[in-house]
Amino acid sequence: MYNNLMIFSWNITGEAGFGITTIGLTMAKICARHGLHIWDYAEYPSLIRGGYTSFELAISNTEVQTLSTYINILVCLRQDGFDNNKSRLNQNSIIIYDQDEVKIDGDYIKLPIPFKQIRTKHKAYQVTTNVISMGVTMAILGWDLDSFNTLVNEQFKSKGQEVIDYNIILAKEGWESANNFLIQNNDIKSKIENVLKQYEFIGNHPSNQGGNETSLIMTGNEAFSLASIIADCRAYFAYPMSPASNVLSVLAGWAKTSGMLVRHVEDEIAAVSEALGSAYMGVRSSVGTSGGGFALMVESLSYAGIAEIPLVIYIAQRPGPATGLPTWTGQGDLLFTVHAGHGEFPKIVLAPGDMQEMIELSVEAYNLATIYQMPVIVLTDRLLAESHSTVSSQWLHMFQESSKINNGKLVSKTDQNPYLRYRDSDDGISEYLLPGLQDGVHWQANSYEHLENTHTTEDASEVVKQVNKRARKMVKYLETDYKGPKIFGSLEDTEIVFVSYGSNIGSIKQSMIELQQVNKRTAYIHFTHLYPLLSKIICPLFEHKAQYVLVENSGTGQFGKLLRQECGISIDKSILRYDGRPITVQQIVNSIITIK
Amino acid sequence: MNTNTTEDGIKISLIKDLSGHEPTWCPGCGNYGIVRAIRIALANQNLKPSDIFVSFDIGCSGNMNDFLNANSMHTLHGRAIPTAIGMKLAHHTKPVLVVGGDGGLYGEGGNHLLHACRGNHDITVVVHDNMVYGLTTGQVAPTAFKGYKSRSTPLGIVETPINILSLAISQGATFVAQAFANDAKHLAEMIQQGMQHEGFSLINILQPCVTFNKVNTYEYFIKHSYRLGVDYDPTNAELALKTAQEMLMERFPLGILYRTTSRLPFHMELACLKDKALIHKDRFTEYEILERDMA
Numbered sequence: 065m066y067n068n069l070m071i072f073s074w075n076i077t078g079e080a081g082f083g084i085t086t087i088g089l090t091m092a093k094i095c096a097r098h099g100l101h102i103w104d105y106a107e108y109p110s111l112i113r114g115g116y117t118s119f120e121l122a123i124s125n126t127e128v129q130t131l132s133t134y135i136n137i138l139v140c141l142r143q144d145g146f147d148n149n150k151s152r153l154n155q156n157s158i159i160i161y162d163q164d165e166v167k168i169d170g171d172y173i174k175l176p177i178p179f180k181q182i183r184t185k186h187k188a189y190q191v192t193t194n195v196i197s198m199g200v201t202m203a204i205l206g207w208d209l210d211s212f213n214t215l216v217n218e219q220f221k222s223k224g225q226e227v228i229d230y231n232i233i234l235a236k237e238g239w240e241s242a243n244n245f246l247i248q249n250n251d252i253k254s255k256i257e258n259v260l261k262q263y264e265f266i267g268n269h270p271s272n273q274g275g276n277e278t279s280l281i282m283t284g285n286e287a288f289s290l291a292s293i294i295a296d297c298r299a300y301f302a303y304p305m306s307p308a309s310n311v312l313s314v315l316a317g318w319a320k321t322s323g324m325l326v327r328h329v330e331d332e333i334a335a336v337s338e339a340l341g342s343a344y345m346g347v348r349s350s351v352g353t354s355g356g357g358f359a360l361m362v363e364s365l366s367y368a369g370i371a372e373i374p375l376v377i378y379i380a381q382r383p384g385p386a387t388g389l390p391t392w393t394g395q396g397d398l399l400f401t402v403h404a405g406h407g408e409f410p411k412i413v414l415a416p417g418d419m420q421e422m423i424e425l426s427v428e429a430y431n432l433a434t435i436y437q438m439p440v441i442v443l444t445d446r447l448l449a450e451s452h453s454t455v456s457s458q459w460l461h462m463f464q465e466s467s468k469i470n471n472g473k474l475v476s477k478t479d480q481n482p483y484l485r486y487r488d489s490d491d492g493i494s495e496y497l498l499p500g501l502q503d504g505v506h507w508q509a510n511s512y513e514h515l516e517n518t519h520t521t522e523d524a525s526e527v528v529k530q531v532n533k534r535a536r537k538m539v540k541y542l543e544t545d546y547k548g549p550k551i552f553g554s555l556e557d558t559e560i561v562f563v564s565y566g567s568n569i570g571s572i573k574q575s576m577i578e579l580q581q582v583n584k585r586t587a588y589i590h591f592t593h594l595y596p597l598l599s600k601i602i603c604p605l606f607e608h609k610a611q612y613v614l615v616e617n618s619g620t621g622q623f624g625k626l627l628r629q630e631c632g633i634s635i636d637k638s639i640l641r642y643d644g645r646p647i648t649v650q651q652i653v654n655s656i657i658t659i660k
Numbered sequence: 661m662n663t664n665t666t667e668d669g670i671k672i673s674l675i676k677d678l679s680g681h682e683p684t685w686c687p688g689c690g691n692y693g694i695v696r697a698i699r700i701a702l703a704n705q706n707l708k709p710s711d712i713f714v715s716f717d718i719g720c721s722g723n724m725n726d727f728l729n730a731n732s733m734h735t736l737h738g739r740a741i742p743t744a745i746g747m748k749l750a751h752h753t754k755p756v757l758v759v760g761g762d763g764g765l766y767g768e769g770g771n772h773l774l775h776a777c778r779g780n781h782d783i784t785v786v787v788h789d790n791m792v793y794g795l796t797t798g799q800v801a802p803t804a805f806k807g808y809k810s811r812s813t814p815l816g817i818v819e820t821p822i823n824i825l826s827l828a829i830s831q832g833a834t835f836v837a838q839a840f841a842n843d844a845k846h847l848a849e850m851i852q853q854g855m856q857h858e859g860f861s862l863i864n865i866l867q868p869c870v871t872f873n874k875v876n877t878y879e880y881f882i883k884h885s886y887r888l889g890v891d892y893d894p895t896n897a898e899l900a901l902k903t904a905q906e907m908l909m910e911r912f913p914l915g916i917l918y919r920t921t922s923r924l925p926f927h928m929e930l931a932c933l934k935d936k937a938l939i940h941k942d943r944f945t946e947y948e949i950l951e952r953d954m955a
Contacts, residue, residue, distance in 0.1 A: 330772065340735075
């Protein structure tokens with residue numbers, strides 16, 4: 065099998081509620097601060113305490129958005145942490161564990177650490193094992209504890225010096241304990257050194273790396289939140305639902321500083337209704353949810369469509385149907401999203417693949433919603449929504465500087481008399497007077513079919529006029545703002561062309577590199593603007609002499625169906641996954657190698 | 661502007677400005693009295709169509725969207741209250757009214773009403789309570805009395821009526837009143853006081869549906885309703901709850917049942933709305949402060 069040397073993986077597993085993710089994030093920050101790229105992936109059950117939790121960090125000196133096939137360091141605080149990950153361990157995997165608590169059979173590089181004894185010595189709760197294990201990790205990697213101590217000082221500032229010192233002492237105990245063990249067990253020490261030698265970027269003390277490039281780490285949920293601020297969104301309404309809940313907490317946490325109105329309302333219907341109310345007034349507004357919550361919002365989506373109200377909807381998919389798998393990932397809501405809403409009305413669906421795209425497309429979503437006066441959906445999934453990734457600060461600041469607010473035809477004063485809010489026009493977009501700003505002019509956002517002057521109508525020709533007007537907005541969008549897919553590799557000279565969208569990009573791009581190593585030439589068509597689709601740009605991409613393969617985190621290959629529906633393109637090979645787990649490099653590579 | 665006034669001091673020209681299309685309601689419908697009362701209440705406060713914001717529900721009541729000139733949203737059935745809250749919070753210096761029926765606001769959107777009371781959102785909710793569904797041609801409403809026979813309950817409704825006055829008071833509404841559609845002057849006074857009240861105000865309007873409700877007629881309401889006396893103390897919550905219970909015995913008190921100024925309206929509790937309305941605020945661009953946690 066491929067032992068990929070670009071990604072070093074560190075995995076900590078333990079009990080839910082024991083700070084597994086917290087310490088994982090600390091590790092991620094230490095890496096990011098030293099110029100390394102990270103991607104993380106947490107598995108946790110839909111409960112608060114007990115149960116198996118794991119946090120895996122993929123570390124690289126280049127962009128990374130997938131897990132490696134094998135785990136390099138496994139911090140195993142629970143027996144099933146070993147049992148569940150056996151298939152991803154090999155003789156070069158380093159396992160950190162307490163012999164009194166976990167039993168490890170097999171040929172691995174074992175590093176027993178007396179966590180329990182250390183805790184007893186310091187009268188520490190079990191929850192502190194994560195901190196001790198950080199010390200052990202640092203020792204194995206040959207790093208000192210400076211970075212860790214700095215982070216602890218920052219993170220626990222509000223909790224007082226005592227808490228800071230306590231954490232520093234516990235990490236130091238772990239660090240010393242590991243180093244003492246390695247001094248006494250030279251064979252293990254040299255095995256570890258041999259492993260690390262293969263990953264130069266991590267084996268060296270990372271403080272030597274990085275240069276001027278600094279980076280932030282953020283999840284997709286955080287990236288959407290930040291993009292909302294950049295796009296001047298002033299009102300966010302939500303009812304918590306995994307995996308989108310964090311947008312609500314992040315924006316609420318920032319609200320005191322940003323001045324944003326952040327409302328946790330009684331249900332998703334209220335969320336979208338309040339958002340429509342504030343959007344009507346001219347305030348950029350959005351809502352965030354997952355499939356089930358979006359199902360409740362669908363009627364209002366249709367209202368936004370007919371009344372032509374700008375609205376951004378963030379959907380982080382999880383596997384359904386119904387309650388499904390709340391804390392796992394999937395892409396099973398694509399067609400539901402694209403087709404959501406009764407009646408015929410225009411909408412735009414965008415899907416980011418990585419953090420940078422999440423920021424870019426989310427800001428774009430707010431502008432498009434305003435320009436075209438329609439609902440725009442940012443569709444992502446649990447994998448991108450909750451995983452952290454490094455984002456270059458330099459890039460981010462340049463992006464922030466260059467981001468423009470485009471208000472389209474929104475005006476605070478009109479010259480029309482009488483004012484016709486829904487006046488027919490070539491591009492279908494009518495002047496939108498912000499209500500209440502001009503003395504003597506009023507209009508209604510009507511959920512009934514209406515005349516140009518906003519009054520209700522059932523007149524056949526007026527109905528056709530408005531339906532056509534709204535439909536022309538889609539034509540205008542396709543001509544003006546639609547962006548075709550990104551192409552990775554060359555479509556001219558390839559055997560395999562992957563076709564996908566969203567967070568699968570990480571595993572697909574890594575698979576391309578690994579397939580290159582076994583002389584398989586591949587390319588990738590990555591879609592970001594999912595709906596509507598523009599055939600004249602897309603169809604030529606599918607005329608090459610290659611095997612096209614749809615890659616999707618769903619059971620029915622919904623993007624393939626959408627391509628067929630909108631562009632008449634059929635893809636007969638697909639790599640699908642629908643068990644709540646993300647598509648892996650291993651799955652893709654194995655599938656391609658076995659394609660005849 | 662022509663400022664001719666009637667004997668009561670109502671500005672005729674303003675009433676005219678507020679009047680939209682000719683209503684399409686059935687002759688004799690209680691809605692005529694309600695729209696007249698709303699216009700009087702607005703004119704009395706010197707509010708023009710461009711000054712006010714109305715969130716209309718769906719139904720005969722909501723069809724007022726074309727008969728009352730205002731900045732407005734003709735929303736979805738049941739969603740007029742949350743839509744109004746969004747409008748209010750975006751531009752909180754503007755007065756916001758909700759106009760809807762018992763079906764939309766107490767049935768389909770009942771959950772929103774509870775939470776709007778809790779939040780004490782500064783909106784005025786004007787409810788057409790005719791105990792029947794008009795626009796869908798005569799099905800039972802959540803305010804109908806047990807046993808009421810309708811097209812959806814030919815053998816009589818099993819449920820007892822929702823007691824909206826006590827419900828609103830118990831959930832935190834800070835202004836709860838009841839009026840009769842036939843008495844536009846009193847109704848206008850209730851609406852005006854509701855609008856001037858800082859906080860959530862509910863005005864439940866007893867409204868005969870001449871086409872579909874042959875039980876709760878003008879005569880019925882005249883017989884079963886009474887005006888709260890001058891000695892009635894609307895700041896007494898206990899008394900208000902007790903008075904609201906009379907509804908279940910087909911005795912309908914008219915007037916302000918409950919009023920309290922003990923709680924701030926929602927928007928006044930929000931730091932982000934202290935200085936300026938959301939719509940008028942400057943764009944926030946100090947991203948570095950927010951990014952600190954991500955470094």
